[in-house]
Amino acid sequence: MVMSLHGISLSRNGKQVLDNISGELAAGKIIALLGPNGAGKSTLIKAMARLLECQGEILLQGRALEQFSSEQLAQHLAYLPQHSQLQFPLEVEEVLSLATLPFSLTRLQQRQQVKQVINDWGIESLADKDFRQLSGGEQQRCQIARTYLQLSNMKAEGRGCGLWLLDEPASSLDLEHQQQLQKICLQAAQEGHCVVIVLHDLNQAFSLADEVWLLDNGQIRAQGKTSEVMTEQMISEVFNVAARRINDAGNSIFVFG
Amino acid sequence: MIKKLLISPLGWLIGILLSLGICMAALFLGSIDVQTLMNTDIGSKILWDIRVPRVLLAFVIGASLSLAGVLIQSNVRNPLADPSLIGVSAGAALGAALMIVLADFVDFQAHYYIPIAAFIGGILATVAVLKLGRNDLPGGMALLILAGIAINVVAASLIGLLTYLATDSALRHITFWSLGSLASANYFWLTLCSIALLIICLWLPKQHRKLDAILLGQAEANTMGVDVKRLQKQSIVLVALLAALAVSACGIIGFIGLVTPHIGRMLVGASHRYLLPLSFFLGGSLLVIADSIARTIIAPAELPIGIVTALIGAPVFIWLLLREGRRLQW
Numbered sequence: 001m002v003m004s005l006h007g008i009s010l011s012r013n014g015k016q017v018l019d020n021i022s023g024e025l026a027a028g029k030i031i032a033l034l035g036p037n038g039a040g041k042s043t044l045i046k047a048m049a050r051l052l053e054c055q056g057e058i059l060l061q062g063r064a065l066e067q068f069s070s071e072q073l074a075q076h077l078a079y080l081p082q083h084s085q086l087q088f089p090l091e092v093e094e095v096l097s098l099a100t101l102p103f104s105l106t107r108l109q110q111r112q113q114v115k116q117v118i119n120d121w122g123i124e125s126l127a128d129k130d131f132r133q134l135s136g137g138e139q140q141r142c143q144i145a146r147t148y149l150q151l152s153n154m155k156a157e158g159r160g161c162g163l164w165l166l167d168e169p170a171s172s173l174d175l176e177h178q179q180q181l182q183k184i185c186l187q188a189a190q191e192g193h194c195v196v197i198v199l200h201d202l203n204q205a206f207s208l209a210d211e212v213w214l215l216d217n218g219q220i221r222a223q224g225k226t227s228e229v230m231t232e233q234m235i236s237e238v239f240n241v242a243a244r245r246i247n248d249a250g251n252s253i254f255v256f257g
Numbered sequence: 258m259i260k261k262l263l264i265s266p267l268g269w270l271i272g273i274l275l276s277l278g279i280c281m282a283a284l285f286l287g288s289i290d291v292q293t294l295m296n297t298d299i300g301s302k303i304l305w306d307i308r309v310p311r312v313l314l315a316f317v318i319g320a321s322l323s324l325a326g327v328l329i330q331s332n333v334r335n336p337l338a339d340p341s342l343i344g345v346s347a348g349a350a351l352g353a354a355l356m357i358v359l360a361d362f363v364d365f366q367a368h369y370y371i372p373i374a375a376f377i378g379g380i381l382a383t384v385a386v387l388k389l390g391r392n393d394l395p396g397g398m399a400l401l402i403l404a405g406i407a408i409n410v411v412a413a414s415l416i417g418l419l420t421y422l423a424t425d426s427a428l429r430h431i432t433f434w435s436l437g438s439l440a441s442a443n444y445f446w447l448t449l450c451s452i453a454l455l456i457i458c459l460w461l462p463k464q465h466r467k468l469d470a471i472l473l474g475q476a477e478a479n480t481m482g483v484d485v486k487r488l489q490k491q492s493i494v495l496v497a498l499l500a501a502l503a504v505s506a507c508g509i510i511g512f513i514g515l516v517t518p519h520i521g522r523m524l525v526g527a528s529h530r531y532l533l534p535l536s537f538f539l540g541g542s543l544l545v546i547a548d549s550i551a552r553t554i555i556a557p558a559e560l561p562i563g564i565v566t567a568l569i570g571a572p573v574f575i576w577l578l579l580r581e582g583r584r585l586q587w
Binding site for chain 2: 046049050051069070071073074075077078079081084085086087088089090091094095098099101102130150165
């Protein structure tokens, strides 16, 4: 088990943002966090990354999350936030190289890894550009590449499976790069990592995720295998829209309205 | 192109040689000619007891303020921040003003105690800001910045009260002190400021990538292995030490801590691997140049150095704002 959550609760300004959330994140699985706006998806993923203090217990590789130093934590999990906030002129290459920060690598190794990831992600033309001047989608691709590089190093250093936390990674990606993201998530899971992904596109979640945690008002409404959780009735109830699941040649898609 | 040159070993050599050249030129710039300085007893005394400590102190303080500026801007992730944000300059000014006004009522050698009072004032103000901002979220600095603004206002109002109580001569003294001057430079302050600068120069090489990570965002830095809260605290303590010593030694010198990091970023970008050493040389050289202008432009009188740095720094800063604004559509 990569991570397990036991009774995670968090209240903010008197409002219960997370309410008694428990669950397990297994190696080699893709878990989608779904729910309407304000359901607590981003808060939950931040709690997993130890970016918020909350009640309850979170165990990472069997150890309490608080017991990890910042560096150790970064050797076990990589986190992609919703938005980038860079206000200074860092080049894309410099942003990518930060993924190697938690690991003991020489400068030569760092450079080689960054070069490799630039080739793999087809972002050669962006490498020496000011990160702030990229479009939202380009920034998102670079950030996904950075966190994936961090994840890859966990395996390379023999630290076992990593945890990849992605908060709405597809929000500003075009169709081609959404598919690229899906492939990378599947690849990460095949390599033994656990991927937790916040998504708004239910069809993407349905086709990608092994498990779904469906959140509503800070609580888990349903949790388990994707096909079991994402029923027409459950989706309609949680998202307050009429949903129909259409099966065609082994593939299912949701149609709304 | 410029970046490639500046980050190469040749760029380093140029930086060092240029800084040395500026310091050497400043040493021999003034009303006394080089022959007299080199060949007479009085010339040698002026050179070694006045010019050398003054030029070196200008370089050390310029480099210190510049590095402090980089550190504070990176930690609060705000390009408009400068070391005075944490209340250190206002606290130091309050300490100095208190001592100047007290000297009118109690008979003592105020000029010995003004720097000490300024240093204590600067440190106390920073401690107050840190205490007020301690309940911030992990990695958050909003409370700390607000606390800095509040302490700045409190110090400014107390300085206002002191100037109201001050005699005419004390008022003049406070005004000139707050405009800054390197005229009283000596080896004692040079040693103290150099030690502080050395401490930060030893500390920085292990932090430059962590500072890069903070630029991306506190959440990103935290999940890239940086103990953001710890790094921010260490940075603020060092900024306070550098700024308090600089203000104590020569009064308030504005704009170096704000503008130099921007010039550095224009030349080599925001990566601290290159920005920190460049800011060191740029800040040091700029203050040596500003001090040379201050002491020669209306010779034999001296212009307060704060006026020179503000007169040069403000237009540069406005230009930077317009340039960055156009480029990034602020």
